[in-house]
Amino acid sequence: MSAHGPARQWRDALAKGRFLLQRVRSSGAVIFPPRLAEPGVGDEGWDWIEAGGMGTVHSVTVIGGRPPEPPYNVVLVDLDEEARMMSRVDGIAADEVRIGMRVRARIVEEDGTPLIVFEPVR
């Protein structure tokens, strides 16, 4: 597995249905997107961990979409592990996504590629 860089390892895991994050052993910091070393520190002692998948919408924008395509949302999600990622919240009208909303990740396939999206936790 170490033959590939962290980005490829992460992508390969995603293709197998696993949403991974990196956790630094000494500081406990969680890293996303994948890197060789802890940002700002350079600590290379980290392990892959399975993301719990729970998060909170940190910000949201709704993009008009060009008709007939409907509007869609783009969000920044703060994962409970304290990493932030861009994503989309499905299963709700685009303009009903709110900052502070609790969401749960799932992996979908889009254009033949696995993609992490979120759904509201009701």
Add this chain to the structure above:
Amino acid sequence: MSGGHFPRGKASIAGLATFGLGEQPGWTSIELAARAGLDAIADAGMRLGQVDGLFVCLPDDVLGGLSLAEYFGVTPRFTDCNRTGGSAFMSHVATAVTMLEAGYIETALIAYGSNQRSGGGKLSTPVKSNAYEAPYRPLFPLSSYALAAARHMHEFGTTREQLAAVAVAARGWANTNPEAFATGPLTIADVVGSRMLSSPLSAKDCCLVTDGAAAIVLTRTDRARDCPQPLVPVLGAAAATWHNAISQMPDLTTTAAAESGPRAYTMAGIGPANVDVVQLYDAFTINTILFLEDLGFCPKGEGGRFVEDGRIAPGGTLPVNTNGGGLSCCHPGMYGLFAIVEAARQLRGQAANQIPGADVALAHGNGGALSSQATVILGSAATL
């Protein structure tokens, strides 16, 4: 905060020019940049062959410095294609000034030109969303700024009307600037009611797509004193980078201008209260609000309320983007150099909307997704 060593006032802007702001059909980007470059060299009373430091961005040519050197037939001792986005030109100033002071170069030309309006009508840039963002189809770069704006509204109660006030102020300045592309009446309701592109930012919250070129010539101040134009010494120049992609921005409501600004102030030996005229890279209305806060003109979170009553518009107490900015004057893809030119014109007493007695001007550049921030502080001869 330590500013780092900077040779305050040791180098000056000796020449400047703009060309083709708005629509300039039938010109390539490098022709536009070269036209502004030749005009800036003439403005400095210099000859092309004196240029031995070349700092260039072109919209679609990542080796633009090499291309312009070839086009001009000059052989610079130092060629810089550094592009940190639209803030690149402020970084060029920092590099050029320190190299001039060190004696590494004698005459620096910083140039930019783009035909993006005539050539395609869209923002021309080789930059795009990274692999972790692109699948979600954010509009690049608009949606990144929209995410910051949404968060600012959430945290501080900033309103769309306050964002709109930034665009209305810019239009007010543009209406009396013959160089400005977008003129005519513009109301808060016009901005708020314009087509929503990536909420909360609508079409009139976004900068223009224009053609245009700008150039400046920098040389040591002792040499610039012999040039025909009023002296515009560089008092400080500082750049800061905290992230690239918006999802990695440490705090969506605080930019690295909170670092570049204080460092530039320290170099210049001044604070925000000493700045007579402010030029901010207003790619989107939220930018102006964030930079007013981060550069110390108002407290964090107060930017919306700061701008809502015309304070930065003509007749207000703080003149901001006196040419009309990227929102109403011109935005040929990378605006930073136009902010520097307007700041220098104010200090020369040659601006279309001249602020009487301006002695200190700040030009702030932004690049990427609120990522690269760079602040240049210019003075008049009286500040030396």
